[in-house]
Amino acid sequence: MEHPSCPLPDPNFSVTLPAVLTETSVSITDYGAQADGWSPATEAINRAIEDVHAQGGGRVVIPPGLWRTGPIVLRSRVTLHVEAGALVLFSRRFDDYPLIPTYFEGEDAVRCQSPISGEHLEDVAITGGGIFDGGGDAWRPVKKSKTTAGQWAALIRSGGVLSDDGAIWWPTEGAKQGASVLQALRASGRQMTDLDALTSIRAFLRPNLVSLRHCRRILIDGPTFQNSPAWCLHPWQCQDVTIRHVTVRNPWYAQNGDGLDIDSCQRVYVGESTFDVGDDAICLKSGRIPQRCPPTAQVWIQHCTVFHGHGGVVIGSEMSGGVHDVYVEHCVFSGTDRGIRLKSRPGRGGAVERVTFQGIRMHDIAQEAVVIDLHYDDGASEDGRQENLPVFRDIDIREVSVAGARFAVRIDGLEGAPVSRIRLSQVTANTHEGVRLRHAHAVTIAQSRFRVADGPWLTADACQNVRLEESVQEGSENPIVAPAEHRH
Numbered sequence: 001m002e003h004p005s006c007p008l009p010d011p012n013f014s015v016t017l018p019a020v021l022t023e024t025s026v027s028i029t030d031y032g033a034q035a036d037g038w039s040p041a042t043e044a045i046n047r048a049i050e051d052v053h054a055q056g057g058g059r060v061v062i063p064p065g066l067w068r069t070g071p072i073v074l075r076s077r078v079t080l081h082v083e084a085g086a087l088v089l090f091s092r093r094f095d096d097y098p099l100i101p102t103y104f105e106g107e108d109a110v111r112c113q114s115p116i117s118g119e120h121l122e123d124v125a126i127t128g129g130g131i132f133d134g135g136g137d138a139w140r141p142v143k144k145s146k147t148t149a150g151q152w153a154a155l156i157r158s159g160g161v162l163s164d165d166g167a168i169w170w171p172t173e174g175a176k177q178g179a180s181v182l183q184a185l186r187a188s189g190r191q192m193t194d195l196d197a198l199t200s201i202r203a204f205l206r207p208n209l210v211s212l213r214h215c216r217r218i219l220i221d222g223p224t225f226q227n228s229p230a231w232c233l234h235p236w237q238c239q240d241v242t243i244r245h246v247t248v249r250n251p252w253y254a255q256n257g258d259g260l261d262i263d264s265c266q267r268v269y270v271g272e273s274t275f276d277v278g279d280d281a282i283c284l285k286s287g288r289i290p291q292r293c294p295p296t297a298q299v300w301i302q303h304c305t306v307f308h309g310h311g312g313v314v315i316g317s318e319m320s321g322g323v324h325d326v327y328v329e330h331c332v333f334s335g336t337d338r339g340i341r342l343k344s345r346p347g348r349g350g351a352v353e354r355v356t357f358q359g360i361r362m363h364d365i366a367q368e369a370v371v372i373d374l375h376y377d378d379g380a381s382e383d384g385r386q387e388n389l390p391v392f393r394d395i396d397i398r399e400v401s402v403a404g405a406r407f408a409v410r411i412d413g414l415e416g417a418p419v420s421r422i423r424l425s426q427v428t429a430n431t432h433e434g435v436r437l438r439h440a441h442a443v444t445i446a447q448s449r450f451r452v453a454d455g456p457w458l459t460a461d462a463c464q465n466v467r468l469e470e471s472v473q474e475g476s477e478n479p480i481v482a483p484a485e486h487r488h
Contacts, residue, residue, distance in 0.1 A: 013298055013325075015269045016240040018123035018217035020079045024058025026051070028067075035065025037089070042070035042096075052078050057123070062086045062130060070096040074118035074126075074212075082223050084129030090115040090209075092138035094172075094202045101193040102213075103236070105288050105318045108192050112202060112229075114211035121212070125219040132225050134209040136254065139229035141176075142169045146253035171203055178204020206230040206256070212238055221245055231258040232277065237294060241268040247275075252308045254278025259309065261285055264321055268299045274307075281309035281336065286321030290349055293321035301328045309333075311341030313357070317376045319390065320350040330359040339369045339405070342392060343376035346414065349388035356396045365405035369429060370397060372411045372419050374439075389417035397422075402429035408450055408457075413439030415462070424448060434473070437463050445471045 026048050029035075033044035045060070049072070052058040057077025064085030071090075074080060082088060091097075097112035104111065115134050118124055144152055144167050155169045156162070161176050162169055170176035178201040185197055198205060209228035212218055215238045225232050226249035233248065235241050243260065250257035257278025262268050263285045275281040282301060287293030296319075306312040312333035315323050333339045339362045342352060362369050372392055392413070402408060408429035413419035418439040427448040434450050434457030437443060443460075446469035450457040457473035460466050 013267070013300065015242050015267045015300075016217055017242060018077075018125055018219050020057065020059075020077060020123055020125050020219070022059055022079070024052055024055050025061060026058070027061045027063055029063065033067065035063075035067055037066035038068055040069060040091070041067045042072075042091075045069055045072050049073065049075050049078050049080070062088060062128075064130075071098075071113045072116050074116065074121060074124050076121045077123045079125040079127055080116075082126070082128040082130030082132065086128070086130035088130065088132045090133065090135045092135040094139075097202070097207060099195045099198060099202060099205065101195075103287075103292075105285075107288060110193055110195060110198050111205045112207040114207040114209065116210045117212070118215055119213045121215040121218075123217045124212075124215060125221065126210070126223060127219065127221045129222050130224070132209065132223055134226070134228040134232075136206075136209070136227040136229040136250070136257070138171060139175075139203060139206045140255050140257070141171070142253060142255070143167065144169070174201045175203035177201060208232065208234040208261075210234060212236070214238065216240055218242065223247075224249065226250065228254075228257065230256045231261050233260045234263060235265050235268075236263040238265045239267055241265055243269070244271045244273060246273045248273070248277060248281075250277040250279075252276075252278050258283055259306075262296055262299060263287065263318075264294045264296055265299075266294070266297050268296075270299075270301045270304060272303045274305045275309060276307040277309045279309065280311045280314040280341070281306040282312070283314040284323050284326065285316065285318045286323055286350065287318050288320050288348065290320045290322075295322035295324060295350075297323070297325050299326045301326075301331065303330050305332045305334070307335050309336045311338045312336045312360075312362070314341040314343070315352050315355070316343040317345060317348065319344055319352055320348050320388075322350045323352045324354050326355045328357045328360070331361075333360070333362045333365065335364045336362075337366045338371055339365050339402070340371070340397065340400075341368070342372040342395070344374055344390035344392070345376045346374070346390070347388050348390050351391040351393070353391070353394045355394070356398075357400065358396075358398050360400045362400070362402045363404055365402065367405070368407040368410045369402040369405040369431065370400070370409040370424075371407070372413070372422070374414045374417065374419065375412055389414055391417060393420045395419075395422050396425075397427070398425040400424075400427045400429075402427075402431060405429070405431040407431060407433050407436060408452070409435040411437050411440045411443070415439055418462075418464075434458055437461065437466065439463070441465055443467070444469065447471065449474055451475045
């Protein structure tokens, strides 16, 4: 798929669409599926996919109706087309999801098979105007702090168990005990891929709704994906990924309810899509282990809208393989916790570089409109913390408007790895506090206007070469404040 020219470092950026055949088209009703909302359609859907794949490729259609199914396994050269008016409800029975060896954040792991999955595929698509519902509320823990009194009471009445301190509701005892069982398994020296040892905590090993691994030429165009057990859309180590015209919905309290996690992928286009989720909305990652995790690179995101989410477009915090050559343009973030969010911590290593944000509009942001934070979850233990410092550099943020946020910009680097070569230009922000810089070198703020309710619009601590070019604070005479040795 050729895109118009854009200011990516590589002007020849393009994403190849899958060569999906359409001559062969079958309906899941041809295989006995019934749209009554309770008869399992799992066998019919997967048999249709296998048959079409065996015929060289084509389309499997899920027509309008209420369909109940277990895991769907995609195959190469097959389009799964869910028509408008179709609601696909994935089973809430944990036993329907086999435990499989896999990777999580680049490390060996065991998780339940995803409701929709595919591995080592080529030319695969999910299209149409229907809805996939992952049944995630049967899997996810819920924090009391994220619910109203009425919602919390209803959860307790529904069953499940509470954590020892009463602050977290778990769907089952096995889910509650999951973390301690995993810790004991590690301590015993047994492999983390020991499926028998983990059967009792199946409900803790929540799957992502859509998991595509080692695939090439992927198209996801049109459907709504909602209520995922964990992350919603997760391409991992894939190439030539196109995601457009999708809607991704998770409850705002959904634990690990990310919308889209682009993980160690190359050549990715995301456009004209809407996200309203319980964690980071559009996230770029590359795992915890550089030797195992290729970088995420050549990513173009445009014309997306994010409502609730911990961040609108996010990079990190797993980025040990690196993230580079990213262009994000003409997106709207309304009501997110943060807007542009870049995060990592010591011990992760890797580099985030050559990243551009342009034409971003934000409203009602709870924390920072723009944040680059190298202290994310800094209390967590991680090997090689001082040797493997992350690098964030060559980041261009321009034509950004913010109407309401706690901070306009907060950049917090590391003493041994300052954030460097950052340019903020044509930024207009009406926020509670202004720009806060720490351990940031070669920062330029150009042709920008800030209106802040509290304190100076700019502070800089342990910074070098901070340049201001035609940037002002409006509506106040508060001066720029920084330690004398850091003023420029």
